[in-house]
Amino acid sequence: MTEHRNPVRILASESAAKMIRSELSRRRFLSFAAAAGATGLLAACTPGGGTSTAPQATGGALEDELSIYTWGDYDSPDVLAAFTDELGPRITLDSFGSNEELISKLVAAKGTSGYDIVVPTGVFIPQMIENGLLQELNLDLIPNLEFMDPAFLGRAWDPDNAYSICKAWGTTGYVYDRTVITRELASWSDFLDAAQNEAAGRTSVLDDPGDLTGIYFWANGIDWNTTDEAELAAAEDYLVNTLAPNISAFDSYPGGAAIPQATHALMQVWNGDARIGILESPDPDRWQWVLPGPETEIWMDNWAIAAGAPNPEAAHAFINFVLTPENQLEQLDYIGYHTGATGIEEAAVDAELPMLDLVFFTPEQIETMREGEVNEAQQRRVDIWNKTKAAAGA
Numbered sequence: 156m157t158e159h160r161n162p163v164r165i166l167a168s169e170s171a172a173k174m175i176r177s178e179l180s181r182r183r184f185l186s187f188a189a190a191a192g193a194t195g196l197l198a199a200c201t202p203g204g205g206t207s208t209a210p211q212a213t214g215g216a217l218e219d220e221l222s223i224y225t226w227g228d229y230d231s232p233d234v235l236a237a238f239t240d241e242l243g244p245r246i247t248l249d250s251f252g253s254n255e256e257l258i259s260k261l262v263a264a265k266g267t268s269g270y271d272i273v274v275p276t277g278v279f280i281p282q283m284i285e286n287g288l289l290q291e292l293n294l295d296l297i298p299n300l301e302f303m304d305p306a307f308l309g310r311a312w313d314p315d316n317a318y319s320i321c322k323a324w325g326t327t328g329y330v331y332d333r334t335v336i337t338r339e340l341a342s343w344s345d346f347l348d349a350a351q352n353e354a355a356g357r358t359s360v361l362d363d364p365g366d367l368t369g370i371y372f373w374a375n376g377i378d379w380n381t382t383d384e385a386e387l388a389a390a391e392d393y394l395v396n397t398l399a400p401n402i403s404a405f406d407s408y409p410g411g412a413a414i415p416q417a418t419h420a421l422m423q424v425w426n427g428d429a430r431i432g433i434l435e436s437p438d439p440d441r442w443q444w445v446l447p448g449p450e451t452e453i454w455m456d457n458w459a460i461a462a463g464a465p466n467p468e469a470a471h472a473f474i475n476f477v478l479t480p481e482n483q484l485e486q487l488d489y490i491g492y493h494t495g496a497t498g499i500e501e502a503a504v505d506a507e508l509p510m511l512d513l514v515f516f517t518p519e520q521i522e523t524m525r526e527g528e529v530n531e532a533q534q535r536r537v538d539i540w541n542k543t544k545a546a547a548g549a
Contacts, residue, residue, distance in 0.1 A: 225250060230406070238477075358403060364539065376462075480502070503515075
């Protein structure tokens with residue numbers, strides 16, 4: 156765990172939040188085949204079947220333990236410690252690097268993974284529900300849901316929040332080192348140009364097929380969810396033969412080390428992670444964050460409980476605990492992403508938190524953000540990602 160960071164981090168205005176589209180995705184459903192053979196496992200898994208019988212939460216005594224399977228460094232240590240201090244269960248954290256990895260492990264375990272809380276991205280949730288990977292929530296045990304902004308509830312993937320509750324949402328941009336790149340960068344085209352010039356050999360990209368191919372599509376005004384083979388082939392040619400020789404790393408969390416240590420000069424990054432890296436840099440003025448045009452991504456991650464969760468009472472208690480206004484504020488400060496809580500923008504402003512331009516987005520900015528889709532080109536994007544990594548020597 157990294158050290159505790161200043162008190163809060165991210166939110167869009169209430170009016171802006173309402174503009175977010177219904178299917179957001181950070182780590183889109185690329186293909187279960189990319190997740191260690193999970194395709195066959197899913198095909199064999201029937202809704203509600205093939206899983207172990209597990210206790211259901213009824214509001215009884217909390218268990219002694221709680222296991223959370225989530226993205227890396229995605230919860231405030233202070234919030235985790237406070238939960239244990241106040242309510243008792245000891246928390247064990249385990250992290251995954253993609254939704255595919257999460258789903259593959261849950262499918263293979265058939266309800267015996269030992270995990271209680273999991274954190275999938277929205278677009279994956281329908282498949283997880285259909286294949287019996289998630290346990291229905293007992294919302295009576297989560298009264299603090301009242302503190303959530305309705306704009307972040309009832310998403311298309313789970314209209315009644317029967318299985319999931321918003322944890323955080325964000326977007327994709329990049330940061331660059333002003334001591335290396337002295338001109339102003341503003342677009343994805345600028346990113347690609349700088350990657351081949353000032354930042355050649357010192358450029359990192361997110362280790363994600365959608366975000367990698369997205370750079371090319373966004374820069375060229377092409378729908379990043381395209382299924383057109385000619386457009387996909389052009390993206391592959393450019394990424395493999397032109398961009399790859401200049402890529403020094405595929406890093407989904409540059410805020411943890413690469414930005415503070417100035418390992419690279421140009422880094423594709425999610426907004427909250429960029430904010431973490433800049434705030435922890437010994438020379439924060441060295442870095443410039445860019446929300447690039449003409450378009451970029453938007454995504455939402457969600458609290459959920461795994462089917463077969465051994466500690467369902469503690470799992471519900473934790474979700475309820477983290478939804479209190481004070482804990483939402485603490486979470487926002489630590490992870491750098493908007494949690495969907497009502498009034499959090501005002502709270503962050505009152506707390507005089509730094510770099511709120513990486514926390515709150517205007518309606519005009521949100522209008523430039525596009526969600527990912529699950530479509531027949533997903534495996535094609537995975538192939539392009541693999542070929543680009545091979546060409547870059549990763």
